[in-house]
Amino acid sequence: MNNNEKPFFFTLSNGLRIALKQIRTAPIVSAWVWYNVGSRNEIPGKTGLSHWVEHMQFKGTKNFTGKEMEDTISRTGGYSNALTSPDWTAYYQTLPSIALELALRFEADRMVNSLFDSLEVETERTVILSEREGNENDPQFLLSEAVQQASFKQHPYRNEVLGSTEDLLSLTREDLYGHYRNYYQPSNAMLCLAGSFDLDDILTLVRDCFESIGNTEPIRSIPKPENEIASAERVEVQGPDEANYIQIAWRSPRANDPDFFAYTLIESILSGPSSLNMFGSGGIGNRSSRFYRELVESQLAASAYGSLSASIDPGIYSLSIICREDHSPDEVIARVDQVVDQFLNEKTSVEDQAIALKQARANFAYSSDNITNQAFWLGYANNFADYSWFTDYVARLEQVTAEDILRVARRYLDPAHRVTGVYRNREAANG
């Protein structure tokens, strides 16, 4: 982190954690509020609550209408949005430093005062159903949803963050408001600021905005982790799209499991490194990765890419493939098996490991490319570990040995414990 101050962490008396990082390169600041709640904390029949609550947080409070909040941030030239994941919900604004107070007052207000007006709830129901319909247009979304459900038998990671259509039609205003009041508590949140500001002024402002908010510990729905995929399973999805798609999911360790770092290098070698860059310029290509070489370069598939996310509980590492029309999904899957089998039977070379490490160093450097990313990283790692997870990221990767890689690969990439999903054209599938 060149030329930047070290972050400053403290906790308010109501339990709200604060992270501040001064970056003087431009007169702007990025403010994030993270809540430790996501679809992981939802129960059957109530899927989609966290995401819908996130939408309602833009609909107004006792003190401001939703439009006032949106317009006020827009007027500064800044941008704001929110994200809901399985593990967390985050709200952010990047805006001129001079306008930071506005953003903090809005965030403090909607931590406790959101209205959840009944009419707004109904309007937003159709908006979210429309969001889901847009996703359902994509065969890869449908396949991914089926693979997710097969990868977890009970754990809420099996559910789409958006929620099921059935649940979205039945959730009530009381469900949403109850979820909001339970989880949107100072002790369940973290405020992260990165950018140009005066530390003393900001401490005073943060206390003024947030310290008077009362705290009640949330009653949490904490799921039991599913440490492995019980057996090999295959799911088929059919639809009108002519291309064939494959998604294969293997279990991945939770992010603060020491094995996660070896898994990160495995991902890099097999399918290319995942970008650490949430915003701004993109990551590194994957044309030198094993799956690309064996699937795309060898003309079996049109594309192949992997995805590994840091999660609180064990998650999935997935490989997504678009098949070429002249090769069947089964041919492609057989080649995936060969690649994995070879990987499980030989130690990674020093060269391959060095490349994966260099890629990680570069990704780490790109992740500090802009202020919004830096504020993101102040809070993100706290959802599953703490900030040192991020700052020690490269050092932890450097400690991984070839033996670690082989051991972790053998533990997690077992073909007897994975889900294979295939999307086929309905007419072709039915002969």
Next chain:
Amino acid sequence: MDSRTFDTASLPGSDNIFRKNFSNGSTLLAYPNPTSPAVYFRGYLPVGSLSDPTGKNGLASLHAAMLSTGTQRHEFRELHTLIESCGASLSISSGHLSTIFSGQCLKEDLPLILGLLLEMLSQPSFPQAHFERLKQQLATIFKIQLQDTEEMASQAFDRLYYRGHPYGDPEIGYAHTVANIKLEDLQTFHTRYLGPDGMVIAFSGGMDSEKAADLFQQIFSAWNPPHQQKQKNLPIWQPHRETLREHISIAEKSQTNVIIGTSAPIAMSEEYHVCSLGDSILGQFGMMGRIGESVREHSGLAYYAASSLESGIGPSCWKVFAGVNPNNLEKAIVKIKEELKRFISEPVTEKELTDVRQQALGRLPISLESNAGIARLLISLQRYNLSLDYLRELPAVLESVSTEDILACAQKYWDLDKLVITSAGKTL
């Protein structure tokens, strides 16, 4: 009223943007970001799908893709291992007018990556096997596109709106035209058009601007192909004279995409800046402006409904677009037309104008928070022949726009009897 929240002198300008023209016809711009350990670059060569031969649409795009499949010194695997081994990225694609490249690397790897970029641009090997592979991949992409409601609505819009003009054809071509392209066509295209004359490259990141220029000169000065031809001029576009409507039926889709569009002013012209503020009021500001307020917030008809003023060299368009449940398509179109009618019937309010003006001004420093954002700005300065002090001058331009100016532009460009409306989704 001065509504700036920052000192305009702090924006990049003629005193800190480095620009240099080289004898081979290329131009370099650079803006240092000393805190960054990385360098981002972006640029273009002045040839694109406008130069596709008749019946071979997609040739420039396929050519650009082939530049990444190997050089006379490095075959595909070796080339990409070199790039990815140092955690860099390097990509080349094609638009209607340009072959566009971009890359990112740690600053110590810049000499290697620029050297590889030169190889890819000047000495591609055009391997037959990769040519066949890319054509097969394109065949798959065309099939995927046929089921993509957003893509099909967009292609139908371009086809109707730019009738007979090269912008009406997608850059990647069509399945039947790509099938006509031979490897020799790519080689001919390369020999004819690729060269440094007209090339623009912009750098931003942790490098010294003059050192970047020296490095670029050292690597690229030897590139002087003897017969580089200029691309033909863009033909004149004739606006349509009536409302045109087309729906593309795609079975079993749960969402329909709709686009309603009209003509737009020349990019970066005085009228463009007026329309840009108007567009923000129409479908950008806050939760997607007036359009978002009506279609999403009040009616719940769509997850997104917004507007966009496009910019580019030559003709462009001003669009409203939305993704809606198929049963709500006509309702959404009615709502959008109501907002368009209001937009051309009465001036926007002073408050709306103040809001979007402040937004446009405040956005200037924020759009430059990343190396990529800065490089994109530098490219725009060159492409649109703008002053290096453009950003510093822009606030005064925006502050001079009145509500009457916006109404006049709205009325000039949004003729509700001459709209192009396309949609794609479930059969109507």
